[in-house]
Amino acid sequence: MTLRLQIDGAAAHLVIDRADKRNSFNMAMWQAMPGLLEQAARNSDLRLLIVRSAAADSAFCAGADIKELLANKDDGEWCAANQAAINRVQHMLARHALPTIAFVEGDCIGGGCGIALACDLRIATPAARFGITPAKLGLVYPMHDVKLLTDLVGPGQAKRLLYTGNLIDASEALRIGLIEQIADSPAAIADQLLSxxxxxxxxxxxxxxxxxxxxxxxxxxxxxxxxxxxxxxxxxxxxxxxxxxxxxxxxx
The missing domain is CATH 1.10.12.10 (Lyase 2-enoyl-coa Hydratase, Chain  A, domain 2)
Structure with a gap:
């Protein structure tokens, strides 16, 4: 499964597992994610949701599946369904009942960065990189996600990331407020939340x-x-x- 929910005591891990595609999201994944978010919200034993990659040596999420987008660009019905699926995930994740952590171990790009933005907290390893790249693809970032970004880093830094599409490392992400902590594991802050x-x-x-x-x-x-x-x-x-x-x- 490219997405799955793993339960570890009072914490749920929403695991992204598509390493051969650098964990890029296709429409099937966007459509599957709300069910997993609802499953976690319904479980009264859970107190925390962590979004992460299945493999430490893979990207957190390289964004949308660009080949899929290109193959369906002329299908208006498909494009509308894809947009709706993305918007639903982002809205649900940003308002999830549980506190949420994005644990970023590799590249966190485009739509993947949007997923991290929708979480309450972002913890990244020193090797993590962040970027929002629609300007390099002739696309436009969703309004909801632009607001999430601007709320975190302010309009100036948001414009820099959006306009250039450049990647920044974990240290720069921490400096501008895109992430809250650099660490090799989310365990320390997870334990604090659970206590x-x-x-x-x-x-x-x-x-x-x-x-x-x-x-x-x-x-x-x-x-x-x-x-x-x-x-x-x-x-x-x-x-x-x-x-x-x-x-x-x-x-x-």
Whole structure:
């Protein structure tokens, strides 16, 4: 399978496995991914989703399958279905119920960079490279993904990446805010997320998404969520553990 979901305790790994094509996505993969995202969201035992390549020596994702795009460029129905499939994946991933990490071990290009952008956090190895290359192919990057990029790195750096299509290394990606950390494994930050309150992370993730979608002030719903946390079991466990000077043991 070119895409699969692997469960490791409370973490799910969405694995990209098309190494012979540098993990480039064809339409079948875009269409299959929502089902895997929904499967992870429905599993109440899960607290984290990590998107990664099956092989450390392969690209994270080299983007769209260009040969497939070229072969179907004159088929309007196919192009519309492909666009819809990509947009659905990106929208679902950016708003997934679980905290998400993109672990990038190789090249992360075009649509592959879009997948990483849609995750909450991006961890890259020193060998990783990033690029958004539609300008070199006569294509246009999706509006949703341009916003994800601009939200992360600001308009100036976004324009530089989009206009030139140049690849940047992990150090440069970290400098401009495209990634959050350079590491050989996502384990350290994954462990930190898994030890924190799942309720707190879930609700604060929703708050961040509201901000990114344009909300700038509390409404009745956000005020309610803030107030109700004080009556929650995670607040009791977290504060009790703090007073007792022990590690909190949060449930699901």
């Amino acid at each position: 924190a309150s799942p309720h707190s992370i879930r609700e604060m993730k929703r708050f961040v998404r509201r901000v990114l979608d344009g909300q700038s002030a509390d409404d009745e719903d956000t005020l309610r969520i803030f107030a109700e946390a004080f009556a929650g079991s995670d607040f009791f466990e977290g504060t009790t553990a703090f007073v007792e000077k022990r590690k909190a043991r949060f449930g699901q």
